[in-house]
Amino acid sequence: MNIDTKVLHSYPVVDPNTGAASIPKYQSSTFHQKAFPEKQPYTYTRFGNPTIEAAEQAVASLENGKYGVAFSSGMAAITASLLLLSAGDHLVLGENIYGGTFQLLSELLSRFEVTYTFVDERDPSAWEKAIQVNTKMFYLETPSNPLLTVTNIQEVCQIAKAHQLLTVCDNTFMTPYYQQPLALGADIVVHSATKFLGGHSDLVMGFAVTNVAELCEKLYKNQKIIGSIPGIEEAWLLLRGVKTLTVRMKQASANALTIAQKLLTLSNVKAVHYPGLEQHPDHFQHFQQATSGGAVLSFELTSKSQVQKLFQQVKIPIVAVSLGGVESILSYPWTMSHACMAEEDRLKAGVKPTLVRLSCGIEDAEDLWLDIQQALEGEENEKN
Ligand SMILES: Cc1ncc(COP(=O)(O)O)c(C=O)c1O
Numbered sequence: 001m002n003i004d005t006k007v008l009h010s011y012p013v014v015d016p017n018t019g020a021a022s023i024p025k026y027q028s029s030t031f032h033q034k035a036f037p038e039k040q041p042y043t044y045t046r047f048g049n050p051t052i053e054a055a056e057q058a059v060a061s062l063e064n065g066k067y068g069v070a071f072s073s074g075m076a077a078i079t080a081s082l083l084l085l086s087a088g089d090h091l092v093l094g095e096n097i098y099g100g101t102f103q104l105l106s107e108l109l110s111r112f113e114v115t116y117t118f119v120d121e122r123d124p125s126a127w128e129k130a131i132q133v134n135t136k137m138f139y140l141e142t143p144s145n146p147l148l149t150v151t152n153i154q155e156v157c158q159i160a161k162a163h164q165l166l167t168v169c170d171n172t173f174m175t176p177y178y179q180q181p182l183a184l185g186a187d188i189v190v191h192s193a194t195k196f197l198g199g200h201s202d203l204v205m206g207f208a209v210t211n212v213a214e215l216c217e218k219l220y221k222n223q224k225i226i227g228s229i230p231g232i233e234e235a236w237l238l239l240r241g242v243k244t245l246t247v248r249m250k251q252a253s254a255n256a257l258t259i260a261q262k263l264l265t266l267s268n269v270k271a272v273h274y275p276g277l278e279q280h281p282d283h284f285q286h287f288q289q290a291t292s293g294g295a296v297l298s299f300e301l302t303s304k305s306q307v308q309k310l311f312q313q314v315k316i317p318i319v320a321v322s323l324g325g326v327e328s329i330l331s332y333p334w335t336m337s338h339a340c341m342a343e344e345d346r347l348k349a350g351v352k353p354t355l356v357r358l359s360c361g362i363e364d365a366e367d368l369w370l371d372i373q374q375a376l377e378g379e380e381n382e383k384n
Pocket residue numbers: 073074075076098100141145170172173191192193194204205206322337
């Protein structure tokens with residue numbers, strides 16, 4: 001089944017109990033145990049809930065995975081995955097990474113004697129060289145946030161397999177519509193479903209998907225013990241949002257390519273980071289493993305005052321933390337997604353004070369471009 005059809009039909013979309021065309025919000029913390037002491041499928045929502053389970057099956061099926069585990073946020077999914085490690089273990093990860101993942105390692109897991117090495121994620125040999133006797137995991141994020149660098153998923157996963165290491169891959173930016181890391185050798189795919197999977201900037205949620213029953217059991221156990229389950233309302237909104245994933249991604253990615261190409265022509269834009277551009281250094285590798293450049297790009301302006309002018313003058317994109325909504329979202333990684341990293345670490349990772357990230361929405365491309373162009377090039381004027 002093609003994924004355009006799968007988003008609507010490859011998981012429970014009709015309520016088995018009533019035939020309702022939308023899985024209801026089973027808004028209940030607990031379940032009456034009529035046949036006590038016999039076992040029943042649902043007992044307590046932290047251990048399982050039909051609305052959450054439908055969402056888990058939806059995302060698992062889109063990733064072509066057997067098992068999906070839902071979490072209260074992307075960070076909760078990443079935390080549950082990294083908690084497959086134990087004290088004394090080491091992991092390798094790319095130096096271009098979401099700020100929250102960096103913080104999880106540097107401020108929390110490091111206190112529990114988990115050690116880590118950052119490598120140039122674009123160079124598979126760097127991953128191999130970083131392996132130590134106690135290395136247990138490779139953690140990938142491709143394309144990365146916010147510089148859109150690309151990791152060769154297949155090659156890095158092969159290296160991991162040769163050394164009996166687990167691989168976890170954050171697929172938030174591409175979504176399963178454009179990239180499927182499990183098929184490329186990853187053991188676990190994680191998502192911030194807050195972004196494109198939900199798609200409407202109205203929920204916070206995360207997922208981990210795997211084909212390995214034992215990993216699924218461990219992830220469920222972590223989710224249950226930590227209590228990082230999503231809310232019922234969020235699971236329902238996710239189910240609603242995922243049905244339009246493919247049409248949203250098509251329009252938003254076409255917009256991103258148009259905007260990226262046009263930004264290249266402006267004199268006050270120093271660099272454009274978008275893997276959909278042929279000029280992007282990882283363009284070829286990206287299209288070996290994904291079918292689109294996606295809907296997110298970042299670009300560097302010539303000065304901080306240009307950044308300020310852009311944010312003050314722009315009218316269509318909302319200025320906000322996050323990405324992946326139907327509306328375009330303009331962010332400033334320096335003080336938003338990567339603010340939790342020390343200034344020195346941000347600069348080392350290439351997150352400069354002149355860097356701007358744009359998550360394209362599904363607006364008309366020309367309207368979006370004209371707005372960005374006037375904000376970058378026009379006279380300063382009063383914001384409406
Ligand atoms: C690539 C990536 N992974 C994970 C996360 C964390 O997701 P959440 O905010 O849902 O916890 C984010 C958030 O921006 C992200 O961009």
